[in-house]
Amino acid sequence: xxxxxxxxxxxxxxxxxxxxxxxxxxxxxxxxxxxxxxxxxxxxxxxxxxxxxxxxxxxxxxxxxxxxxxxxxxxxxxxxxxxxxxxxxxxxxxxxxxxxxxxxxxxxxxxxxxxxxxxxxxxxxxxxxxxxxxxxxxxxx
Amino acid sequence: xxxxxxxxxxxxxxxxxxxxxxxxxxxxxxxxxxxxxxxxxxxxxxxxxxxxxxxxxxxxxxxxxxxxxxxxxxxxxxxxxxxxxxxxxxxxxxxxxxxxxxxxxxxxxxxxxxxxxxxxxxxxxxxxxxxxxxxxxxxxx
Amino acid sequence: xxxxxxxxxxxxxxxxxxxxxxxxxxxxxxxxxxxxxxxxxxxxxxxxxxxxxxxxxxxxxxxxxxxxxxxxxxxxxxxxxxxxxxxxxxxxxxxxxxxxxxxxxxxxxxxxxxxxxxxxxxxxxxxxxxxxxxxxxxxxx
Numbered sequence: 146x147x148x149x150x151x152x153x154x155x156x157x158x159x160x161x162x163x164x165x166x167x168x169x170x171x172x173x174x175x176x177x178x179x180x181x182x183x184x185x186x187x188x189x190x191x192x193x194x195x196x197x198x199x200x201x202x203x204x205x206x207x208x209x210x211x212x213x214x215x216x217x218x219x220x221x222x223x224x225x226x227x228x229x230x231x232x233x234x235x236x237x238x239x240x241x242x243x244x245x246x247x248x249x250x251x252x253x254x255x256x257x258x259x260x261x262x263x264x265x266x267x268x269x270x271x272x273x274x275x276x277x278x279x280x281x282x283x284x285x286x
Numbered sequence: 287x288x289x290x291x292x293x294x295x296x297x298x299x300x301x302x303x304x305x306x307x308x309x310x311x312x313x314x315x316x317x318x319x320x321x322x323x324x325x326x327x328x329x330x331x332x333x334x335x336x337x338x339x340x341x342x343x344x345x346x347x348x349x350x351x352x353x354x355x356x357x358x359x360x361x362x363x364x365x366x367x368x369x370x371x372x373x374x375x376x377x378x379x380x381x382x383x384x385x386x387x388x389x390x391x392x393x394x395x396x397x398x399x400x401x402x403x404x405x406x407x408x409x410x411x412x413x414x415x416x417x418x419x420x421x422x423x424x425x426x427x
Numbered sequence: 428x429x430x431x432x433x434x435x436x437x438x439x440x441x442x443x444x445x446x447x448x449x450x451x452x453x454x455x456x457x458x459x460x461x462x463x464x465x466x467x468x469x470x471x472x473x474x475x476x477x478x479x480x481x482x483x484x485x486x487x488x489x490x491x492x493x494x495x496x497x498x499x500x501x502x503x504x505x506x507x508x509x510x511x512x513x514x515x516x517x518x519x520x521x522x523x524x525x526x527x528x529x530x531x532x533x534x535x536x537x538x539x540x541x542x543x544x545x546x547x548x549x550x551x552x553x554x555x556x557x558x559x560x561x562x563x564x565x566x567x568x
Contacts, residue, residue, distance in 0.1 A: 159447075216394075219394065270457040284424060284426040305441070316556055322560075424565055
C-alpha cells in the first residue's frame, strides 16, 4: 500500500508510568501490525522515560501503586515484553517513528547523549502538530 | 440520518477513577444526544472498572483524593446519576458501543464472567483502531 | 488563509496539574504560531484551575510530586512563562478560543464571577463536540 493511502496514528506520550507506556506501545505495535503508521511524540514524563535506564524503572502512578507488585508478577508469568523491549521491536518497523520533545529536554536539563539510542529525532511541538494534522487517530496518553 | 453520515466519537477509557469515568460517560451521553455514535474501548484501569461491583467503588485519583468527600456530597445533592447508572442508560442507545480490551483481561486475570452484563464485545486493540480511524473525534481518557 | 482552510486543534483540558496545563498551553501556543486554530474546553480539574488565584497554585500530580521543587527552579532559571501568563498571551490571538464546562461548574458550585476574566464562553459538552468534529487534532489532556 502506498504511503499516502496508509492510515496514521499520532500519540503524544506525556505519561511516564508503566501503564501509560504499555498503552502507547501496544497501540503503536497494533497499528504497525495492521499496516498503519504510528508516530509517538515523547514529552514531559514520557520524555523523561527516554533517558538511559529510566524506562526499566517505570512504575505505576500513585493512585494504583498498591497493584504494582501483582501486575509485575502477572507480566512475568505471561512473559510479557517490557516497555523497552516493545519499543526496540517497534523501532525495527519503517511504519514507526518516535520524536523527543526539545522544549522538555531544556526544561529538565536533559541532553541528547542522556537519551537511549533508539531516539531518532528531537523536534519541537510544531513538527508534531504538522504530523498529527494528517493523522486519522490522535491521542494524548 | 444514515449511518455513514453520522459523526463518530471514539474513546479509549484507560482511567479508572470517577472523574475519568464521568468524563467518558458525559461525553458519550452528549454525543448520543446529538445523534453521534459513541464507541468506548475500556482498557487497563478502565477495564478493571467493568468488573462486577468495581465501578460503585471508583474514587478520585491520589492527586485529588482530598476533594472526594465534597464531590460526593455535591453529586448526591444534585441527584447526579452514578457512573454505572450513566453506563446503563447509554447501553439503551443504538448509537453507543462498548468494548472490553482482551489483552488487559489476560494481564489482570479477569474472565468474561467477572464482567458486568453490559459488556457487549471483548476485542483486541486492532478492532478498536479500525473503528477509531473512521471517527471524527478520538480521545484517550 | 481563510477560516475554512485553517487546520484546527481541539483539546479537552481535564487535568489541573501544572504539567497538564503546560502541555495544553504549549500545544495551543504552537498551533496558533503556525496559523492553526486552537480550541480549549476546560472541564473538571482543568475548569477548577480557571477559578481566580487557582492556576498560580497548580502543582505536580502525586506521582511526580517529589520533582516539583526542581522543576520550579528550572522554570524560573529559564524565565519560562507561568501557565497563566501563557494563557493571557494566547487570549490575544483570534485563533484561540477557550470554553468553561458548565456542568462542571454546577458540580463544584463554581459561579461565573469566581472565574478569571479571560474566560469567554461557558458552554456544555455538546457545543464542544460540535467544534471537535471539525478539528484535525483532538486531545484529552
